[in-house]
């Protein structure tokens with residue numbers, strides 16, 4: 001790893017030198033300028049003027065660290081519930097937009113996040129789309145999502161999947177409003193220009209399987225005898241928090257804490273052992289009181305949700321205080337350390353599932369100083 005980064009730094013140095021020479025705009029004579037304009041009419045442009053911004057020595061996206069305090073934004077989510085119905089809005093969601101990505105509806109360069117409200121008695125009508133969606137429940141208990149004919153009742157901390165192309169509607173037959181975080185790969189599908197969506201003929205899809213069926217069939221460390229891999233997405237679509245939390249609690253007794261992550265698990269597709277979703281990786285981690293993580297950075301900008309505990313994180317040298325239900329973003333290649341003031345559970349999601357499949361995911365542990373040649 002050290003050698004790899006040493007080589008990276010040397011390469012970076014030579015790249016910067018090349019770029020400095022070629023980017024010196026004062027060397028762009030009037031003759032060159034006129035020529036650039038001439039070829040521009042033919043939809044051509046000289047790479048040497050853009051190389052350094054196209055092929056950067058380290059990730060240099062516009063995404064910035066940010067934290068949403070649930071207590072601050074929840075009133076607005078509830079106010080939205082007075083302004084418009086779930087039926088009219090189709091999805092009544094407040095988008096969490098990264099301040100560095102204004103106007104894009106993105107929380108990171110590749111991912112979307114929003115806070116969805118479903119009030120008692122409401123239905124968010126059935127539709128389907130090529131985007132993958134996850135729900136992470138933040139408030140309320142007892143509302144449901146229906147996916148491909150099966151309903152799942154949702155509770156605090158549950159991680160729920162809507163696979164690409166699957167019909168889904170949300171309903172709330174409980175007595176209280178429900179709020180969850182939506183995480184989708186909308187920017188990725190937009191990048192590939194591969195978005196398709198349609199409404200279902202009815203408001204809610206018919207129930208064709210009993211609630212709990214998928215979890216029983218696929219979530220008990222068994223698969224039906226003749227079941228072989230069917231697709232790219234997990235057949236489990238609700239990973240209940242009580243099960244995942246219990247697993248972390250039992251494992252902590254071994255006292256095997258990772259310096260960067262505490263006790264961190266990834267949600268899997270039981271058919272393959274791969275990530276539960278094709279493009280989005282999801283994780284749940286336990287950090288014990290007083291644990292201070294070692295700096296860590298990776299190329300998958302990550303959205304964290306505080307499920308339990310108070311504390312703070314330092315992201316790219318900025319401090320963010322958090323408490324339960326807060327949501328924060330760690331951009332690509334920015335160092336993060338977590339400092340829980342009490343036992344803490346963090347849920348997180350990122351595009352690591354996609355990056356690993358495509359072969360460019362990188363991570364670095366231990367807080368090696370920033371490349372000094374990069375501002």
Ligand code: GTQ
Pocket residue numbers: 091093113114116129133168182184
């Ligand atoms: O619940 O299907 O936040 O389609 C954005 C787009 C939620 C959903 C969002 C969606 C949904």
